[in-house]
Amino acid sequence: MITIKEVARHAGVSISTVSYVLSGKRSISEETKRRVEQSIAALGYHPNAGARALASNRSRVLGLVVPLHSDQNLPVVMQFVSSIVASARDHDYDVLLLTKEAGPGEAHRVIARSMADAIIVMDVESADPRVPELRTVDAPVVLLGMPDDHEGLSCVDLDFAAAGRRMVGHLADLGHRSIALIGSPPAVYERGTSYAARLLAGFQRESTRRDLTATVHSCAPGYDSVAACLDDVLHAGHGITGLVVHNEAVLGQLLLELRRRSLDVPADLSVIALCPDDVAVSLPVRLTSISVPAQELGAIAVEMVVTRLAQDHAPEVRLLQPRLTERGSTSAR
């Protein structure tokens, strides 16, 4: 193994000079810098991470708690992970993979052992049992998702309430007077998944404000339950003309079922969904949608963590405003 000592000897300078060339924390003459860099390249030197961590008290590693057994949307989970890893690398951090399933103790462990400098937690729910534990972690923690009680913690999330309002507003602007929300399976609401509840609240608030007739239906995946749900929605007698869907798993089945019933989208029924863009464009009908900007949220989470590592900083909640993309699955009434 090539050490800094050998680089120093090769370049004819002291160890500390090499270190300062690497870190840029003191001024070094151009000439010396060049020689050192040449030696580093010539010898193929790579600083030892353990030694660096020990001396500097910084591991340059971020702990990331990922839901691996998630019943949720895997592509979105992957998008988050991928943008977090990429952003972390941009800031010269590596990512240590912790699993939600292994429990909240993991975050403590890696921080206590100085394996990581900070923690990012994905898939945080409304009444997430991990939150109290996370509050006691002695390092910056950023949550992706917003628990009800986020006192003292930093969070990043889509503004689901705004998304709910926005989708209702979109339909209302087109003249729809009677709409329905097709939400997540009952289990999701019972679990108190934060975003589902927030979207629902936004949906209802805007419906009331706009004086629309609005019904709410939670819907389990599966051909039969989708059909049953649709029966509910359509035969409630409200003459529903607009559908807000917040349940990616059933989108495909729903559209198929509509087609089977010879209901045209958007002529007979306008449909707007909250789902990833790639899903919205790959369905039998291209859907007007709001997407979860996973890339962006991940990058923001990393930035928040990095900021807090540089200097301490009060906890902060950042809610990203939804962006709606029209794709023709909604039309004026």
Place this chain on the structure above:
Amino acid sequence: MITIKEVARHAGVSISTVSYVLSGKRSISEETKRRVEQSIAALGYHPNAGARALASNRSRVLGLVVPLHSDQNLPVVMQFVSSIVASARDHDYDVLLLTKEAGPGEAHRVIARSMADAIIVMDVESADPRVPELRTVDAPVVLLGMPDDHEGLSCVDLDFAAAGRRMVGHLADLGHRSIALIGSPPAVYERGTSYAARLLAGFQRESTRRDLTATVHSCAPGYDSVAACLDDVLHAGHGITGLVVHNEAVLGQLLLELRRRSLDVPADLSVIALCPDDVAVSLPVRLTSISVPAQELGAIAVEMVVTRLAQDHAPEVRLLQPRLTERGSTSAR
């Protein structure tokens, strides 16, 4: 931060004694061990990972290269990751997340800096460009998947050739004389994805051996291309009665299309697939299938890596034998 020094003082022993209690590398009297353990608990001591890595020259971290932008099967990717992380933790290792997308240099980097002790690479393809680079990594490397040229590298994978033979054999045993393989999209074969080619080879070999009429069809996802593919399969004039499917993405669409054509499974057509068990059971027709035993493969990969870390060990290829689960989607002819 509590250090080993404070533990030693608290327990009234030397630093090295505490270290030996922790590592068990020298014998320590019961009495002393007890006192030290009490002190550790009382003070809430956690060994500093950087210091440990520096002194012992072992990070107790595994680098895992994950395909994050994979167009493949995300649930399976997740199963791999999840079993690898769990197995690693069982062996007291942590997992550093590296992405396939960031390139093969990442493996080099983390090893050169001693951030990880070994590397596990997922989603290795037939002519994987990463392989030559990986061969030069100065640490144990285990591949999940088998490149054509795996000289000097350790690999773990399902025996796809055996899986192909087994599925053909299953249909042949039931009396089918004319069968078809519905394979992956053309792109997968062009990319030379190892497992697709190996399954195909097994399929063809066993078909020949059993003297069956066998055709091969690659199939892109999407409602239309599935229908077109099915036209190909059925109207080729061979009177096909059995279908081997190695293309998880189209399974659902395929079964729907069969239903649309009023072809009953298994009365009119026997179908056997290679897909995860949960997919096999959640489709409109429960499928007889061979699954990719991701859990097991991940665990084996970790074990191989850990073994090679304990003592060096020649490269080795481990191919797991396929297990077929009957679910009634195939019947005698």
Place this chain on the structure above:
DNA sequence: GCGCCGAATCGAAGCGCTTCGATCGGCCTC
């Protein structure tokens, strides 16, 4: 009773890096 052995423990030397103070010229100022 002496030497020897093994079990239990200690002390100290690193592991490879960061960082703080000190040093050393050269140059500017008055």
Place this chain on the structure above:
DNA sequence: GAGGCCGATCGAAGCGCTTCGATTCGGCGC
């Protein structure tokens, strides 16, 4: 021309751990 200052560099003290002798001590064989 002395004093002061600043940029560039060096030396050494850790960071918290592992590990290799060395040491101590009680018991054992003869």
